[in-house]
Amino acid sequence: xxxxxxxxxxxxxxxxxxxxxxxxxxxxxxxxxxxxxxxxxxxxxxxxxxxxxxxxxxxxxxxxxxxxxxxxxxxxxxxxxxxxxxxxxxxxxxxxxxxxxxxxxxxxxxxxxxxxxxxxxxxxxxxxxxxxxxxxxxxxxxxxxxxxxxxxxxxxxxxxxxxxxxxxxxxxxxxxxxxxxxxxxxxxxxxxxxxxxxxxxxxxxxxxxxxxxxxx
Numbered sequence: 001x002x003x004x005x006x007x008x009x010x011x012x013x014x015x016x017x018x019x020x021x022x023x024x025x026x027x028x029x030x031x032x033x034x035x036x037x038x039x040x041x042x043x044x045x046x047x048x049x050x051x052x053x054x055x056x057x058x059x060x061x062x063x064x065x066x067x068x069x070x071x072x073x074x075x076x077x078x079x080x081x082x083x084x085x086x087x088x089x090x091x092x093x094x095x096x097x098x099x100x101x102x103x104x105x106x107x108x109x110x111x112x113x114x115x116x117x118x119x120x121x122x123x124x125x126x127x128x129x130x131x132x133x134x135x136x137x138x139x140x141x142x143x144x145x146x147x148x149x150x151x152x153x154x155x156x157x158x159x160x161x162x163x164x165x166x167x168x169x170x171x172x173x174x175x176x177x178x179x180x181x182x183x184x185x186x187x188x189x190x191x192x193x194x195x196x197x198x199x200x201x202x203x204x205x206x207x208x209x210x211x212x213x214x215x216x
Contacts, residue, residue: 004074006067012044014055014067016074021167022051024139025079027127031204032080036073042066048203050128050137084126084204089171089188091120091162095215097185102216104147104164104181115183116211118145124169124207134173134191134199138207141169153179160185162209184209 005017016033018026030053034046042061047054057066093116094101105112124138131137141164149165154177157163161172163180172178173190190200201207 004071006070008063008067009054012057012059012063014057014063014070016053016055016070018051020051022127022139024125024127026051027125027139027203028079029077033070033074033077035080036077048128049130080204084202084206086123086206086208087188087201088208088210089162089186090212091184091186091209092212093119093162093184093214095185097158097161098183098215100163100181101183104145104183107147108144112216113214115145116214118142119164119169119183120209120211122208124209126201126203126205126207128203129199129201132173132176132191134201136170136190136201136205136207138169141167143167145169147181149179150181151179153177157182158185160187160190162186 003019007015009015030048033053034048037043037046037055042058043055044058045056057063094112101112101115105115122140122142124140126136127139128137129135145164146167147164156175157172157178159172159175161182162184163182165180171186171190188200191198
């Protein structure tokens with residue numbers, strides 16, 4: 001049974017943490033716990049993160065009591081059988097928006113085409129949404145593509161960039177600073193203010209990247 005540590009992070013919130021590394025089974029259990037807590041009258045809101053769950057108590061609920069109840073229910077919580085949507089994401093690899101593709105290939109001692117093959121082979125699961133509205137943290141990047149982030153982040157990463165950061169891969173909905181290795185670009189509408197929900201992806205969805213072309 002995974003260790004389940006609970007710490008107060010404010011006067012009204014607890015953070016429930018699992019030890020690394022993050023894995024899909026643990027993430028599904030956290031989603032299941034969040035579903036259970038949605039019916040608890042003493043809980044105002046929950047936010048699922050990567051390997052953690054933040055629980056916001058309603059006014060007047062002592063955090064010590066809530067923490068004890070969470071510790072009691074966690075061992076009984078099974079994995080959620082949530083079936084999200086599957087979405088294919090078209091990507092142009094390399095070129096202007098995949099400026100790190102050759103560097104990632106060199107780091108692993110393979111060709112750029114092999115990086116693309118390995119990146120497009122798995123079906124990824126959205127573990128959580130974070131960093132930016134619509135930014136998915138995807139589980140399932142093969143270990144042979146794990147690549148360190150840049151030691152010095154770029155001051156501007158273009159919107160739509162597809163990147164690798166350590167053991168994660170994801171897509172930038174908006175232009176922002178970032179240290180991930182940029183291997184491609186997508187025009188997929190990751191965030192749209194006129195849609196509900198505005199994010200194209202949700203936790204539990206699955207994603208496969210589809211190579212439109214490779215620019216070398």
